[in-house]
Amino acid sequence: LKRKDASVGFYNVKNMAAVDPDEYVVLDEFQDALEDQPEANKRDLEISIEDTRHAVNLFFNNQFDEAVAYMEPKANESMYHSLGFATLSFIKAVMTCDEKDVNKAVGLTKIASSVCEKFRKPNNLTDRLVNLSISADENNYTQEQLHAELCYAEALLERALLTFVQDENLMNFIKGAVRSRTCYMSYKKCVQYLVSHFWTDENIRSHYESGVKLGYGTFNLLVSALPQRVLRLLEFAGFSGDRVYALNALKSAAFMHHTLRWPLSALVLLVWNLIVVYCLGTGESDLELSKTLIRTLLMHFPKSSLVLFFAGRYAEIHGNFTKTEELLQKSIDQQSTMRGFHHICFWELMFCNSFQQNWKQAFKYADLLYMENHWSRSSYAYFCASLLIAQNTSDCNANVEENREKILQYMRQVPLLKVKLSGKSLPLEKFCVTKSAQFFNHNFLFIPIYELIYFYGGFSCLANNEIAMKAVLEDIESKYKLLAGDSSTMCLKHLQSPFQAEQCLMEVISRKVDLKVNTYLLSNAYLEIALLHYESGNVESVKNYLTKAKECKNYLVESRTHFRIHSLEMRLKNPS
Numbered sequence: 001l002k003r004k005d006a007s008v009g010f011y012n013v014k015n016m017a018a019v020d021p022d023e024y025v026v027l028d029e030f031q032d033a034l035e036d037q038p039e040a041n042k043r044d045l046e047i048s049i050e051d052t053r054h055a056v057n058l059f060f061n062n063q064f065d066e067a068v069a070y071m072e073p074k075a076n077e078s079m080y081h082s083l084g085f086a087t088l089s090f091i092k093a094v095m096t097c098d099e100k101d102v103n104k105a106v107g108l109t110k111i112a113s114s115v116c117e118k119f120r121k122p123n124n125l126t127d128r129l130v131n132l133s134i135s136a137d138e139n140n141y142t143q144e145q146l147h148a149e150l151c152y153a154e155a156l157l158e159r160a161l162l163t164f165v166q167d168e169n170l171m172n173f174i175k176g177a178v179r180s181r182t183c184y185m186s187y188k189k190c191v192q193y194l195v196s197h198f199w200t201d202e203n204i205r206s207h208y209e210s211g212v213k214l215g216y217g218t219f220n221l222l223v224s225a226l227p228q229r230v231l232r233l234l235e236f237a238g239f240s241g242d243r244v245y246a247l248n249a250l251k252s253a254a255f256m257h258h259t260l261r262w263p264l265s266a267l268v269l270l271v272w273n274l275i276v277v278y279c280l281g282t283g284e285s286d287l288e289l290s291k292t293l294i295r296t297l298l299m300h301f302p303k304s305s306l307v308l309f310f311a312g313r314y315a316e317i318h319g320n321f322t323k324t325e326e327l328l329q330k331s332i333d334q335q336s337t338m339r340g341f342h343h344i345c346f347w348e349l350m351f352c353n354s355f356q357q358n359w360k361q362a363f364k365y366a367d368l369l370y371m372e373n374h375w376s377r378s379s380y381a382y383f384c385a386s387l388l389i390a391q392n393t394s395d396c397n398a399n400v401e402e403n404r405e406k407i408l409q410y411m412r413q414v415p416l417l418k419v420k421l422s423g424k425s426l427p428l429e430k431f432c433v434t435k436s437a438q439f440f441n442h443n444f445l446f447i448p449i450y451e452l453i454y455f456y457g458g459f460s461c462l463a464n465n466e467i468a469m470k471a472v473l474e475d476i477e478s479k480y481k482l483l484a485g486d487s488s489t490m491c492l493k494h495l496q497s498p499f500q501a502e503q504c505l506m507e508v509i510s511r512k513v514d515l516k517v518n519t520y521l522l523s524n525a526y527l528e529i530a531l532l533h534y535e536s537g538n539v540e541s542v543k544n545y546l547t548k549a550k551e552c553k554n555y556l557v558e559s560r561t562h563f564r565i566h567s568l569e570m571r572l573k574n575p576s
Helices: 013-017 027-036 044-060 064-074 079-096 099-119 125-133 143-167 170-178 182-196 202-224 228-236 243-254 262-279 287-300 305-317 321-333 339-355 359-372 377-392 400-416 427-442 448-455 458-462 466-480 485-494 498-510 520-536 539-551 558-573
Strands: none
Touching (some): 064 079, 079 339, 099 143, 143 182, 202 228, 202 243, 202 262, 228 558, 243 262, 262 287, 262 305, 305 458, 339 377, 359 377, 400 427, 427 448, 458 466, 520 558
16 A cells, blocks of 8 residues: 655644645555455554454444444554554443443543553653653564554543543543643654654554544644633643644544544544534534545444434524434434434434424423433433423423423422533533523523523524514514513524624623522623624634623533633634
8 A cells, every 4th residue: 555645744743734635545445456466464453453444333333332343352452453452432321421321431441441451662762762852763663563552542542532522621531631741752752753753554544643633633623722821731732722733633634534433433433523613612613525535434334323323413504404304214224223323413403493483393302311311311301491491482382381380390490410520510500590590489480491592602503593583582572572682682693683793792791790590691602702703803802701601600501611712712713
């Protein structure tokens, strides 16, 4: 196997951005060459990589149990089998957010780290000097030791990511991954080895290259998402958070279709572009890349419930809600062995129906999550209550009294079901508990479902469906024009009425002394004005309002707002 452009270097970001599926010679020729070799002559490392690749293919083809069963027998003796076994559990945990799945995955990543440690180069004095300077002769490493270093770093990264899944706090990712700098330094060594090591087998090298780009790219991408004050401290301590570099590395790996980790790299990019930048950012996603990745994945895995989910999410972002429901239902229908995968579809279907004001259908999915998913039953109870409130205030609801009793039942459950992870409450649950208390204090909540849609970036989806957006605006105004504030602002903003939107936001700011409970409105009002001025090109005004937003302290879902503030700051820094 030979690269067509041997000059493409890992550090050359511009070249990496241009990498495409044609960077390597024809995949079929490579596969045929492997098939012609007698099985007995294949090296253990190559066999273990191919075994892991087979398991990944099984997983993406909805054969979850078969994939796990295929990897488990050698999980305590082979580094790739151990890492593959842990990675399958990791993907499941990330997609389901179930506490049992997360705890199991954490345990398996620890085992994988231990297994990989056995294959790493002995940690003698010379190796410790390498850790400091990364300048020793990398050719002293065998290819097995190099892959062991990569797998070791990957296991550490997965364990760190699982801490974020538990409570949405990227600081826990930092604490988990780099307290001793082990994960970061391992990846840094891997980058150096990729460039300077003399590789005797291009196949083994290409698997290594895609793994380095996947891991180091993911690491840098997550660090880049941290608020500026935290990022500065990490960069001072030697950590980098170059988002452009990270995205190009992941893009390059996602197009290396002959390697083990290409579908995982594509998955990371889809999670980032279709979910993270909307929930924790300001919607600055690469939708063209996402479209290409989804098409490519569907060519390889046409019935993958996981890929169909992202296809549905892609349609939802484009405002095609009918197509969204069709694709998400298709994802659900593809498999029945992993109910947790159904739950992520229920989550999107809940929002998708809310966008269309199909309150009963949205409640159906919220109630399914409340009954079946244990990630945050407190939050699900609040979602159920909020959707019933929306039903009760709609024009065509005949079950007002019945719903009112259900609302009380769900609201009572919100504080009772609150959980703590590592001694801390989930930020979303803090918000829901506070709003529940507010409901009982005033026997009233104003458009709570639209608040939730806002916090999860739902108005970016509504922005691409003018009919649905206008209907939402009419719904809000018909309920209570004066107090519509933040949510009607989102409708006006996305309906290209920035002046009216800013007037609503300034009204919120003018009443800041009256904000006793909903103090989060002030910081988000400043942020939304900054976003409006960003669209009009008024950079100095953007910076001014972002400064005001950052000056707000101790309000609900503060970390989520700071992620969005940082996201806009990154857009100012990198306007492309």
